[in-house]
Amino acid sequence: MSTKPETAVAANFLRPIVQADLESGKHAKIVTRFPPEPNGYLHIGHAKSICLNFGLAKEFGGACNLRFDDTNPAKEDQEYIDAIKADVRWLGFEWAGEERYASNYFDQLHDWAVHLIKTGNAYVCDLSPEDVRAYRGSLTEAGRNSPFRDRSVEENLDLFARMKAGEFSDGARSLRAKIDMASPNINLRDPFLYRIRHAHHHQTGDKWCIYPSYDFTHGQSDAIEGVTHSICTLEFEDHRPLYEWFLANLPVPAQPRQYEFARLNLNYTITSKRKLKQLVDEKHVVGWDDPRMSTLSGYRRRGYTAASIRTFCDMVGVNRAGGVVDIGMLEFAIREDLDANAARAMCVLKPLKVVITNYPEGQVENLQLPRHPKQDMGVRELPFSRELFIDASDFEEVPPAGYKRLIPGGEVRLRGSYVIRADEAIKDADGNIIELRCSYDENTLGKNPEGRKVKGVIHWVPAAESVECEVRLYDRLFRAANPEKSEEGGSYLDNINPDSLVVLKGCRAEPSLASAAAEDRFQFEREGYFCADAKDSRAGALVFNRTVTLRDSWGGQ
Template sequence: MSKPDTPVVATNFLRAVVQSDLEAGKHAKVVTRFPPEPNGYLHIGHAKSICLNFGLAQEFGGDCHLRFDDTNPAKEDQEYIDAIEADVRWLGFQWTGDVRYASQYFDQLHAWAVLLIEAGKAYVCDLTPEQAREYRGSLTEPGRDSPFRERSVAENLDLFARMKAGEFKDGEKVLRAKIDMASPNMNLRDPILYRIRHAHHHQTGDAWCIYPSYDFTHGQSDAIEGITHSICTLEFEDHRPLYEWFLANLPVPAHPRQYEFSRLNLNYTITSKRKLKQLVDEKHVNGWDDPRMSTLSGYRRRGYTPESIRNFCEMVGVNRASGVVDIGMLEFCIREDLDAHAPRAMCVLRPLKVVITNYPDGQEESLELPRHPKEDMGMRVLPFARELYIDRDDYMENPPKGYKRLEPNGEVRLRGSYVIRADEAIRDADGTVVELRCSYDPDTLGKNPEGRKVKGVIHWVPAAHSVECEVRLYDRLFASPNPEKAKEGGSFLDNINPDSLVVLSGCRAEPGLAEALAGERFQFEREGYFCVDSRDSRPGHLVFNRTVTLRDSWGQG
């Protein structure tokens, strides 16, 4: 994959819409909302919606509500509610007032359903789900009226009351709007308003055994809350006529206008909550916050910053043109942020012991290195002594042309330290190099003597004072740019990247990292950007997650 150019900030057509509405006096104050269903964790696509809704409210001095559209208790959980609230706060936003729930409006929604029945615009239907699909027709054929469509108002009111009282089993009856079974818009073919679900609700307990559909709940909740701009993704464009039908046929206190924008489609990424849940349930990943997941909690644990996510959403822009965004743009955003703000450190991922034979035994000196090459973050101190570790990949006995690291009788500079020469390799019984005997030039600290050419600079840590740690090399969860596309008879799971996680134990980090706190981010010189794992890292067991490589090397040999 080619390296992305520096992204250009895209446009947001909704800014112009809101600006125009305010200037025309259509609204005195902008009120938006972020209305997730609490049936899973938020993913990167939700970040775009969060930034859009909260961002517009902030920009124009308005309000943004956080509302959970909690109409399906069988799939909802308090865990998801808590995680969603945490994600919104982490991104840097705060909702207006208390958290809202659509379930707070269940009494009003029920009363409006009764009004539709009394007006002859809703009826109780006994068709099974299979029969209802058959009666509904197709995109090319109109639907047929349900045989229960002409029940009297009195009968419908009685049956609906008995549904609410719990007399019927799940799925035995539904309440449907009476609109138009021949409509070319499938959403207007007598959609379901209420289903029977004998399920405990996380907010209302066992007060209800009938629950309103999402379509019936969503628009009316917007109206109750006085939402001025009801913003959703393009897949809801065909739902807008139904949204407006409800508003036109009920005594709602406001008439929000729905606007659609293109959802965020990112290559190498799955954002279907159903499939993300499958990954978790089937243990293809280690929970919703696995750093390989496209969830916001996964990105947070991996070391992404809220600023990088917000910058990414701004660069993607808001429009109505569907397309796929290159994940390289997201990786560009986090690299840009961490390059400027992450302190530098050294960590040897595959340690190879080095003994400097001409360095005095028992001697130790303190070397100062900057914590950042450009920003004023102070200095860090590294002890330098006779024994140290370098990375095993930084020594090669038969190197290829252009190799700029350590080789037999070759020299390199240790970062912030001396020039050393490889004099002898010590091997084990299998012939594997287990130790290097090197010599150093005491006149090369911080300088390169005239006439001496040193090919490269490598990182290192002191043997006695380094901190043992575990390093997890995370990569993209899917090897295919379109993981949804599977071979015949297969599934998206077949596209999982087998190398999406490589765990390295026995790594050695510079001593200052011993006190690193959960979530702290660093650039490990020459290795990439890493953060302290927030779940598994603890005193005596330091765990670092790779956030992103130093440069885009995906697909390169």
């Protein structure tokens, strides 16, 4: 009996909070937001945040904004913006109105920085970034006040205006909040508000040479947009007092509330954007959408469906406990989806020619096989004639124990076709089998006569009508469950799986696959689930990526 778990929606601790806020009248409508940094492609961890923020807004009749946190132009690019928008839409969500940018609010943020200076809550500091870290102290030692902390309001206003005018070099000065250098929360020890960066911005051009910090931008942007529930991962929990300090000390139009949830940690997987970028830059993979990457574009190119990723996020649930999720759960979700929705087809990965010696030369039978065993997807036509291909692994002269495929003098059924018997193996000068001579039983089409015992069923394709293709067998990019854990002095790169991609050329696919379009998904019978590669596959030069194997290694069978 199957032990696979139900694909039900797991607990989400934020759902009752939102419901109570609406029922109490605290909010008439909820507004959430998804705020990615445009400095890389979205990965599977972002999918959890997307499904959470957009899902809550949809469930409770609210709105979810897409806002790019574009406060670091040196690392940002329009390519990433376009990719993020495409990924959100591919997952099945649409943001409220136009996409937003933190840079839309730079003028307002600047004015609020001036407000903090005028109220004595911010000052211009001349300490270098290294000295700022030294003065900040540690978890066990209080920080020290900057020697520039007691500048007058007038001097701070003058210096900040000159920073904005571009008079100083990068890192020469910064604007810092004046809070408490002895606070046990290091985030409250006079954090940065603005840094000098002479960098061209993809949205604002060269208008600015000072850029606000993430902490100074985040809460105020939420307030400007009327966000009611600002949802972020647990690493920002210690930042929440600072988030609230800014809202309390500025004339903001709203008071959003920050909530934190446990980020998605998946074994055998890296989700650090810095490390994903390193994989791309150092050519360990072929681009951000390499099907071995944990990016959404990589999963999509590999053949994962948006529905399966949404299901996976529902299965994981939303809590504050954290932990590591088995990647088998994600593979389970995609298998369940593809098993129900992917058309069936046959593809021989390592072709071995078979000649049916007692089949009439020149005769062709057009067999009809269902495209899906349970769904009404119609049929596909499969020509049967004297010559065909089977997989080389489906014939053994000296079979191992339990082998149920073709052996000398043995019989198997060809899927949807006849029973054949192996009569002779033809070998080349080196002793390699290059062809099988077989005979068929003409009375076995579509049935198994009483008394006939056939041990196995194998897949096949017609020799003449099959189409040549390339098949890419993708596996997990990392061979260690925790890629970050390596030998002393090593790095996560040492855990890259050298067999994460095996390319098979000269494979033979059944004729119905000749018209496969980009991202079309199939179950190649007995081989796994595959999709036509979105970039490289085209008519006459088909390329199929393995999405996932048939074996369910997580749920059990």
